[in-house]
Amino acid sequence: MDTLPIYVRDHAEGQLLPWNNQLEAAERFGVSLAQVEDVALERGILPARYQRNRKTLSISDQLSLFRSRVAVIGCGGLGGYVVEELARMGVGNIVVIDPDVFEEHNLNRQLFSSPANLGTAKVEAASRRIREINPAVTLVPVQAAFSAMNGEELLAGCQLAVDALDTISTRLELAEVCASLRIPLVHGAIAGWFGHVTTQFPGDDTLQTIYGTWKTGKGVEQTLGNPSFTPAVIASLEVAEVCKLLTGQGTPLRGRQLMIDLFSMEMDILNVPEGRRETK
Amino acid sequence: MIVTVKLFASFRTGRFDIETVDYPAGTTVADVADRLRLPHSELGIMMINSRHVKLDRELAEGDTLALFPLLGGG
Incomplete structure (x- = not known):
């Protein structure tokens, strides 16, 4: 009798499984596209949609x-690009957390926003988009505000978290939740032409260090706003960090903060001490 | 007391990228920010000689102070 693994092997072209054959396999065996993808990859067969990842x-x-x-926390400027790139790259399970609906002032930069989407929950729009571009990926939409109270529950089972938030206080709560779950946190923040990226590893106090002088309120994004290109740049750098962390290759930004100035076209690396700070 | 002040990102607008300045002894990071009319609420990373410092830190002869605005958007 034909089985899914045999079917996948017989319907691969070289090492690649064409999309139509992946669809047919799912239909024929009554399984999800994700299950077909898992079976293929486990047998060294690459769904053809990923061939340029090779x-x-x-x-x-x-x-x-x-x-x-x-987990992607925030589904606005950074989060939209992060979710899109994770799904296209082939990250199988993405939890997206954001309480908001799209508003008109999001349209200049937030990837999943459109005039037709105004008033729609951002995580719902993300879910629709991912079903459209890579239906083998499972997106878990969570329309809620992340906090220290619900954080551990929302992030349970995640290998890492991506900071796409727009509030410094919530970022610091996220950093604490990641520290207690002992998972890495890929951090990005933007304002105007400027942004920064770093990765907090378990046991490090990276966000406490870089926001050590913050007391209350927003950053300079309040006056500078956020144009279309800055979130795309910073989100892409965050996804590059995720890719390295999940595959165990390359050199992530541990103990280093990458400062990006798109106005002067300058990038600087600042050292961030590793480990927990002695005084809080 | 000669110190070097480096400004980054939006702090450069209407100011400078890098400047060598003669400040009186005992000048703190907060004093420098005030002279440059940088609101404390906009200050993000502050470093002297590549180490993170706080507003009350006093500068010393030959120090390089780097000031970055607070970025929190997403």
């Missing part, structure tokens, strides 16, 4: 990504 990512890297669960 050389950057091996098939076993691709399987690691597919079996990963990543």
